[in-house]
Amino acid sequence: MLGVLLASVGSAFSELSDSIGKKQTAERACSHYTLGFLGVLGGALFLLVIGLVRNNFIFSLASLPTFLPRLMLEVLQAHITVRAIVRADRSDFGPIRTLTIPLLLAADLALGYTIGTHQILGMGIIFGTIFALLSYEQFKTKGLFLLIFTAVNAAITISLYKYDITHFNSVESEQSIVSIVLVLYFFILAVVRAHENPVQLLFKRTFFVQAVSGGLGSVFGSYAYSFAPTSIITAAMRAFAVLFSILSGKMYFKERGFVVKLLLFGVNRRMV
Secondary structure (H helix, E strand, O other): OHHHHHHHHHHHHHHHHHHHHHHHHHOOOOOHHHHHHHHHHHHHHHHHHHHHHHOOOOOOHHHHHHHHHHHHHHHHHHHHHHHHHHHOOHHHHHHHHHHHHHHHHHHHHHOOOOOOHHHHHHHHHHHHHHHHHHHHOOOOOOOHHHHHHHHHHHHHHHHHHHHHHHHOOOHHHHHHHHHHHHHHHHHHHHHHOOOOOHHHHOOOHHHHHHHHHHHHHHHHHHHHOOOOOHHHHHHHHHHHHHHHHHHHHHHOOOOOOHHHHHHHHHHHHHHO
């Protein structure tokens, strides 16, 4: 399925961008505001270029009742996600955020999509594996409430996004507007609160790679939702995110619990 392929590639690039950002903030090379700026800048630029080349900037004013709430929630989502990236272990980031999947399954049912019995059973499996992970860590997971918030809020923003691109707007216009707002939001905070100029960091190789990989992750992920129900694509993205975050946590950040968390991937990948 093309949507699943795009989701997997997008997850890989997003993990690379997030891991670089986490490493750089830990070394105090930049603030988390700059991390957020670099994470969304590439996506905004890529989508603008794609939209210009395809001449496909379609935006309907009829989408405003769903687009404006989504825009506000996306700003909140981006802000909390950046804090979660900095605080939480990478190998916890992916597994806990799979909570989004059962919430989207419920949303798909409400929107009239057909959901199979195995997917409903998968909801219980996801809750069970996350509970097992939290029990293993004695419910002391760093940034737990930040991760839970991003998982729950993502179910809302993704559902609104899918509705908009299905009934009103093109992917390029919808995502470009959101991305530009996020770029401005993080840029202003980086300059005003952290006294940094994040644009200057783009001339450094590490930060340039972070921006490009974050942009590619955003683009692949955005288009993936055009090919399947939101719950299916999110399941694919979350499953691959679990794998990539566990691998980066072990190889890049030397985090513990590799075997237990790898087993979680084996369980969650059955949702794809």
